[in-house]
Amino acid sequence: MEASILVVSVGLQFLAAAGALRLARITGRSPAWTALAAAIGLMGLRRAITLGRLLTGDDTSPVDLAAETVALLISILMVVAVVYLGPLIKRLQRAEEILQLNERLRQEADRRAQAQHALERQQRTLGRLLQASDHERRVIGYDIHDGLAQQLAGAMMHLQAYEAQRPTVPEQADLAYRTAVDLVHQAHAEARRLISGVRPPALDVSGLQAALGGLIDDLGPPKGPEIDFRADVQFVRLPAVLENAVYRMAQEALANACRHSGTDRVAVTLTQQDGTLRLEVRDWGTGFDPESVPDDHFGLEGIRQRAQLLGGELAIDSTPGKGSTVSVTLPIVEAGAAPVAAAGQ
Numbered sequence: 001m002e003a004s005i006l007v008v009s010v011g012l013q014f015l016a017a018a019g020a021l022r023l024a025r026i027t028g029r030s031p032a033w034t035a036l037a038a039a040i041g042l043m044g045l046r047r048a049i050t051l052g053r054l055l056t057g058d059d060t061s062p063v064d065l066a067a068e069t070v071a072l073l074i075s076i077l078m079v080v081a082v083v084y085l086g087p088l089i090k091r092l093q094r095a096e097e098i099l100q101l102n103e104r105l106r107q108e109a110d111r112r113a114q115a116q117h118a119l120e121r122q123q124r125t126l127g128r129l130l131q132a133s134d135h136e137r138r139v140i141g142y143d144i145h146d147g148l149a150q151q152l153a154g155a156m157m158h159l160q161a162y163e164a165q166r167p168t169v170p171e172q173a174d175l176a177y178r179t180a181v182d183l184v185h186q187a188h189a190e191a192r193r194l195i196s197g198v199r200p201p202a203l204d205v206s207g208l209q210a211a212l213g214g215l216i217d218d219l220g221p222p223k224g225p226e227i228d229f230r231a232d233v234q235f236v237r238l239p240a241v242l243e244n245a246v247y248r249m250a251q252e253a254l255a256n257a258c259r260h261s262g263t264d265r266v267a268v269t270l271t272q273q274d275g276t277l278r279l280e281v282r283d284w285g286t287g288f289d290p291e292s293v294p295d296d297h298f299g300l301e302g303i304r305q306r307a308q309l310l311g312g313e314l315a316i317d318s319t320p321g322k323g324s325t326v327s328v329t330l331p332i333v334e335a336g337a338a339p340v341a342a343a344g345q
Contacts, residue, residue, distance in 0.1 A: 155183035233272040253281035261285025
């Protein structure tokens with residue numbers, strides 16, 4: 001009787017140990033289940049040693065039948081627990097996998113929504129930039145028609161009058177000639193003004209630093225705040241598109257600082273580190289919340305788009321009441337490369 005109880009107990013304990021090892025594998029070799037399997041296996045081994053001594057007669061001490069019966073019942077409970085815990089753990093793992101999958105899907109949906117929002121924002125910004133570019137072209141066309149073209153037409157008319165009047169009324173011919181010369185001078189000045197509006201001549205003649213210096217002179221005292229300009233660069237010239245884009249970004253950032261910040265001091269820095277160019281415009285004015293800029297104020301977005309088209313990025317550090325810092329970081333394009341032309345327009 002005692003031997004039968006021990007045989008069944010040993011078998012059940014080894015079965016429970018095997019089940020615990022299986023649960024350890026299911027749970028990713030959990031230390032808790034591994035330790036439990038080892039403990040149950042050692043209990044079974046102890047019972048097996050006792051059974052062996054009983055069967056060989058090496059152990060003549062009486063077997064406590066009640067204790068072995070309780071051990072048998074414990075072994076049965078172990079097996080039942082392991083059998084029922086296996087499917088339960090699998091269901092829990094499956095539920096956890098589903099939760100993780102749902103979380104990944106939610107994160108992916110959030111990323112796609114953010115990407116879609118960013119794409120729509122870029123499309124709106126590019127649309128506004130195109131509208132602004134078209135508006136600038138129309139303004140230039142109006143200026144040419146109402147200014148330069150009229151002045152040249154007037155000069156041609158007076159020159160024709162000069163030729164017609166010179167043989168008969170030389171005094172009036174001289175007056176027509178002088179008027180024509182004045183109109184040509186005016187047309188020349190208007191042409192220079194239009195060219196400067198499209199692309200400052202200083203960019204072509206002297207480069208980016210000189211053009212920025214001229215821009216700062218135009219926007220500083222007595223018309224605007226004190227503007228400090230510091231340049232620490234190694235290049236002499238950059239590709240024309242890059243120079244024009246940096247100039248336009250500086251122009252927009254300075255216009256925002258001078259018109260809207262209420263500051264009496266602005267600092268502009270242009271620095272180069274290895275292959276990176278950094279433009280920074282800082283003011284000590286009213287500041288603003290970058291997240292609450294109205295959609296119809298696309299000056300900063302225009303800077304951001306130009307920077308992105310050239311492979312760079314825009315950073316805005318501003319707090320209401322504490323001033324603003326607008327920083328643009330760009331890779332320096334080699335002179336032989338072909339950057340995106342739209343960025344410089």
